Amino acid sequence: MRRVRLLGVVALYAATALAALVVLASLLLPAMVAIHPFAILVPSGYVAFGGLEGDDKRLLFLVPLAVCLLAVGAFLGAGALEPTVRSVGALDGVGLETIRTAATVLALGVLVTVSLPVVVGWYAWTELDDTAVEDSTRSPDLPDRFAVQAPDRLSVVSLDDPDPAVYVVDDGRRAVLGFTAGATRALDDREREAVLARELTRVVDREAAASFWASALAFAAARLVDPLSTPVYEARAGDKVRLPYWFVAPLKIVGAVVALVLFFGFPIAGLAALLHVNAVVLVFGYAVATVAAGFGLTKAARWLAQDLATDAVLTADEHGAVLAGDADALANALRKLHTGAVDGPRTASDDEPATTAASDRQDDTLDAFDGLVHFPTDRVPVEDRLDALDDVADRLDDRTGTHSTTGTTSA
Structure with a gap:
């Protein structure tokens, strides 16, 4: 029974990670496909720059910039590596935009999966440390x-x-x-x-x-x-x-x-x-x-x-x-x-x-x-x-x- 409940906790985190991944990918990918990928760094960089001016916000506002940098890097990296991958006969018949989209989603998925428990645990302990004396x-x-x-x-x-x-x-x-x-x-x-x-x-x-x-x-x-x-x-x-x-x-x-x-x-x-x-x-x-x-x-x-x-x-x-x-x-x-x-x-x-x-x-x-x-x-x-x-x-x-x-x- 305990193992079933542990699996339930894992399933909760998996569902949360999937929801976050869907939102991130849906917000970033259309803009990256329709316009130049670097264009999405402008608003995210502005948010990061403005957030760093406040003492209370600190590095938290660097998150959108970091996420966009990762997405752009995966998007452009997949495009740069596409000729090499095709030269060995892989991904025949797959379009470039599909390859770029898959690479970006994979990068964001790894980011969310790894960072979600870290961020949730950090936030919980921060609140407890602020309360416990x-x-x-x-x-x-x-x-x-x-x-x-x-x-x-x-x-x-x-x-x-x-x-x-x-x-x-x-x-x-x-x-x-x-x-x-x-x-x-x-x-x-x-x-x-x-x-x-x-x-x-x-x-x-x-x-x-x-x-x-x-x-x-x-x-x-x-x-x-x-x-x-x-x-x-x-x-x-x-x-x-x-x-x-x-x-x-x-x-x-x-x-x-x-x-x-x-x-x-x-x-x-x-x-x-x-x-x-x-x-x-x-x-x-x-x-x-x-x-x-x-x-x-x-x-x-x-x-x-x-x-x-x-x-x-x-x-x-x-x-x-x-x-x-x-x-x-x-x-x-x-x-x-x-x-x-x-x-x-x-x-x-x-x-x-x-x-x-x-x-x-x-x-x-x-x-x-x-x-x-x-x-x-x-x-x-x-x-x-x-x-x-x-x-x-x-x-x-x-x-x-x-x-x-x-x-x-x-x-």
């Missing part, structure tokens, strides 16, 4: 008996959030175990150790890697479709005018389709002329398909990440309780994190209202990686998890010949 005075340390089993790629960080939660993020090469400030205060030493043991088993077993890649793709795709699907409409003009979401959402989707029609208009019209297809129908189809693909890929990635997390919750609970040797402590920690109970004094920073930008960033990050956050979780009822930990506690008691009275694991 290293703080050795509050981040729980790994006990010595766990440290010997912990891989070097694992680090423990704290998140400046008063709500109790614990998360683990693992892409297969780097793993982060995060405690919010609320979780650090809510859990006592035994409970924190049990939680650490639980999440450590997930890293050692590499169980969280597939969830990471599905959630990271959903996270990146959500940045494109969230402006269309945000359920809260913040009206301007001093909040004097507020429109219901059922009215605003269709307008936003229609506006996005119209904007994409204008964006796709010129290049897709050129493609329609080459393919002898109605230009209006093709452009409209591209716009609608782009919006639908964005929603579809985002929903599919979120569903897969949550399914992966749900499937592993009870197993991770059992392995963590066995590693810690204390199922009661893990059950108590689960109960506290599920109910949001926070013990201990609150710090002054907890009472200060967070800035809107910082608060939104933390909420967005935790929401986007919901498939990776097991504490708290509602995908497996907490009563079922506590009942399962009751069975683990009984087995541990039978093995040691003792019965723990330090805690209970009933709901």
Whole structure:
């Protein structure tokens, strides 16, 4: 079953890469065939030059220039090598434009396939690094008996959030175990150790890697479709005018389709002329398909990440309780994190209202990686998890010949 889900993650990335390849090829190839290939470097170079003037944009705006350079290079390179290829008897009967088009699509396909997971992973870690705050005075340390089993790629960080939660993020090469400030205060030493043991088993077993890649793709795709699907409409003009979401959402989707029609208009019209297809129908189809693909890929990635997390919750609970040797402590920690109970004094920073930008960033990050956050979780009822930990506690008691009275694991 795990292999099927891993194949599902691979299929998601393949579908995303195919969609990106179709858009790139459709935008670039008609212009390159109709006019001189170097002509497309002018607008892309202008975008890159203008983007580099801003401190926040940096090298991001070099992407369109790099993509166009690769496409132009493949297009011209195929033309330059065409006589040599034909001299050995290959590609007989194939037109030059077909060879150039195939070479360009192949180059763009390799670029998208290689860069997509790199870019998605980089973006996800950037957002997490901006949210997680290293703080050795509050981040729980790994006990010595766990440290010997912990891989070097694992680090423990704290998140400046008063709500109790614990998360683990693992892409297969780097793993982060995060405690919010609320979780650090809510859990006592035994409970924190049990939680650490639980999440450590997930890293050692590499169980969280597939969830990471599905959630990271959903996270990146959500940045494109969230402006269309945000359920809260913040009206301007001093909040004097507020429109219901059922009215605003269709307008936003229609506006996005119209904007994409204008964006796709010129290049897709050129493609329609080459393919002898109605230009209006093709452009409209591209716009609608782009919006639908964005929603579809985002929903599919979120569903897969949550399914992966749900499937592993009870197993991770059992392995963590066995590693810690204390199922009661893990059950108590689960109960506290599920109910949001926070013990201990609150710090002054907890009472200060967070800035809107910082608060939104933390909420967005935790929401986007919901498939990776097991504490708290509602995908497996907490009563079922506590009942399962009751069975683990009984087995541990039978093995040691003792019965723990330090805690209970009933709901």
